[in-house]
Amino acid sequence: MSGFARRAAAEFTGTAFLVMAVVGSGVMASRLSPDDVGLQLLQNSLATGGALVALILALQPVSASFNPVVTLVERALGVLDTRTAAVLIAAQFGGGLAGTVVANLMFGLPAADFSTHERTGAGLWLSEVVATIGLLLIVFGTVRSGRAERVAFAVGGYITAAYWFTSSTSFANPAVTIARTVTDSFAGIAPSSAPAFILAQLLGGAAGFFLVRLLYPIPASAAIVADRKVLS
Template identity: 50%
Template sequence: MAAIANSAKAASFTLSRRLVAETLGTLLLLAIVIGSGIMGERLSGGNTALALLCNAVATGTGLVVLVTIFSPLSGAHFNPAVTLVAVLRSEIAATVALGYLAAQLAGATLGVWLAHAMFAEPLLQNSGKLRDGPAQMLSEGVATFGLVGAIAGATRFRPETTPWIVGLYITSAYWFTASTSFANPAVTLARSLSDSFAGIAPASVPGFVAAQLFGAVAAFLLFDWLLREKPAS
């Protein structure tokens, strides 16, 4: 989902490699999210809390691995909201960000289809799981705000911990937010293509995405001020 501090380091790789890294990383992220949701639901015997726990742990631990591997290559954004913050911080150009966005959306879609194929589910689906209401939108704003803030703090003070911070935060946010913390526009859009445990109805997507982008920008504004070094006198 992100290691913003590595965006400058990632610039040493060709753009094509960075885009492949973003595509592959986002693909694997969605395969983890959807696949673990299907597996958790099948094995939990109707216990929704247990299925959610399985989904959360698999996603959080998977993120630690993915961010560790892909952060030096592309910054490991896997998330348009994180890419937007990188643009606002002048860490990547807007034209590069558009390439990242396309890679993230393509990778997310392919990841959903890969998960469906692994579990012998129909590849093409539409979710019927409505996630509507002010509480859900507030949850997504809070989840994305917290994610961007966590990344900003980790990369400012302990950059080597960023993969763990991201994974642990998302695992926690699965449980303390009413929306189970999508916190990612690409993930949200892709999960509308899966009528599984982790799905979201297409009608619920616009509200989630708007809340996520709002939360990301709010976090950027606050943490840019909060973590700014005092100018040398």
């Protein structure tokens, strides 16, 4: 298998398992704690954060964005070319939908069942902008400052926290948002609510891109090379 195909496979697989963690833990939480929404959210957030750490650690040597907004920012920063970015994004959307189907089936639910959970309102949309900006700052701030080996823990910790400090529970991912429209469970989002969430995520992505460029104008590796040239 070529390196290009391996990257697409890693994005498909990683996004699928991420969505399985989000949806599956949401179903499990609602069954184990049917009368305590706060406890359900705690269980859902811990499972998602833990899965993210594990998935990024395992797949980072191949490809571990699992998020079209992250991939778009990588393209804008010149890390990826357009063809590669497009294929990885397609793999993320496909993996997300596959993850939902598998999670539904594992819990005896219909393979695909459109969610009836309406999520709408200015506060939720603002939350998605904020959550996405924060995610990009965590990802690229960690990587571009030369600490890529810590990005798994940074992202897992951030997403776990963002479940709680955003009213939207921090989707911050268009592929995950679309995937969550086909499960009528705790983690679901109604298809009619998804476009506004995705628009907010893209706006957050644009703002996050400019913030990353402001704070980290060049990656740490490039800065080291530049410093050596100055000193030589």
